[in-house]
Amino acid sequence: MKNPFLVFIYVFFVIIVIPVFLTVGIYKDYIFNEDVVKNKKFESLNIKVYNSRKDKVEIMDLEEYLYNVVASEMPATFNEEALKAQAIAARSYVFYRMENGGDKIPQHKGAIVCTDHTHCQEYLTIEQLKKAHGREWMRKLWPKVKKAVDDTRGMVLVYEGKTIQPLYHSTSGGRTENSEEVFSAKLPYLRSVDSPYEQGSPKLISNVKISKRDFINKFKDADIVLSGNIKEEIKVLSRTEGGSVKEIKIGKKVIRGRDVRKILNLNSSDFEIKINDNYVNIITKGYGHGVGMSQWGANGMANKGYKYDEILKHYFKGVKIEKKY
Structure with a gap:
């Protein structure tokens, strides 16, 4: 490639055109920078x-x-x-x-x-x-x-x-x-x-009904012991500004409302627990x-x-x- 013009074209493409082309291509993708x-x-x-x-x-x-x-x-x-x-x-x-x-x-x-x-x-x-x-x-x-x-x-x-x-x-x-x-x-x-x-929203208000035995067993699996007198062993201690249970006393332990949500598989941490003769009703507001x-x-x-x-x-x-x- 002794022709000066061809040498110039070759150098121009190698040094300028190709790098610019590659750079433009890269900028179409996410650069990890x-x-x-x-x-x-x-x-x-x-x-x-x-x-x-x-x-x-x-x-x-x-x-x-x-x-x-x-x-x-x-x-x-x-x-x-x-x-x-x-x-x-x-x-x-x-x-x-x-x-x-x-x-x-x-x-x-x-x-x-x-x-x-x-x-x-x-x-x-x-x-x-x-x-x-x-x-x-x-x-x-x-x-x-x-x-x-x-x-x-x-x-x-x-x-x-x-x-x-x-x-x-x-x-x-x-x-x-x-x-x-x-x-x-x-x-x-x-x-x-x-x-x-x-x-x-279909999840604005939800109700979970569970037997007292199952309720006690679910908390037992989480190393929280409850006796048969559930009504006296559950107390909401505080709520968030949004209304969710922040802290709640279950048996002798104080745990977070979101822990109760996980244990009972509830829609949200904004819940109320109501005790009946044989069942526990958990009423939740919201989802997520x-x-x-x-x-x-x-x-x-x-x-x-x-x-x-x-x-x-x-x-x-x-x-x-x-x-x-």
Whole structure:
């Protein structure tokens, strides 16, 4: 290659064109660099998702991933404004994981998020959604979910310039919880607020009926001893601002309300225990941990005419909506 012009073309492509091409390609994917994630304005974004069902890390377009998350996490029959609020919360969850070492979490196996709903957000594939809801649902409601995601493309929730941890749950029972009363961290945007429009939720009020013997045995399995005089051995000592049981005395032990929820497999920690002759009735309000956005409350607000941004700013105090791309 002695021709100077050909040498110049070769050097130009090797040193300038190819590196630029590769760089542009990389920026379409998630780069495991916090500064890039925080400061780069993306046109699109690919992320690594650990598919727990397949035991495999997959590359997904973020917006396409969100179609399935929103369809899996919230009923597609909900008001479009509630679906938009859910889409922004779900997208914020991904960015929060990006900015806070999601790929370092052992369960993620190098990915930012996983498909295990007990650990991250629920994610059902198209095939699973079809099986769960049927073809008519896919024809009528799948486009509605996609539109909610598309209409909020690139939007995330931030507090003082940082993406928030956007917790959400099914039903609060009338008032959400302060984060520190359920989890360990006190976060300024996860404050207890009224959630008055949840009347449509099937889990707003629930009743569990159990025999006294089974009730005693369930606590016995948790190393808590009760005699036959249950009414005298149970006393709620304190409740959270949101109304959940904070501490309760069972027998001679004082335990947390969320421990009772786990022992008895209750819908929430907002419960009352009523003792009858042969049975124990446990009445619960709400479904889930109660922190952040109530999904049924969001739908209720939307049906009252509130827009997605108003819904989000009600449940997440002091936040702003930022468009990343």
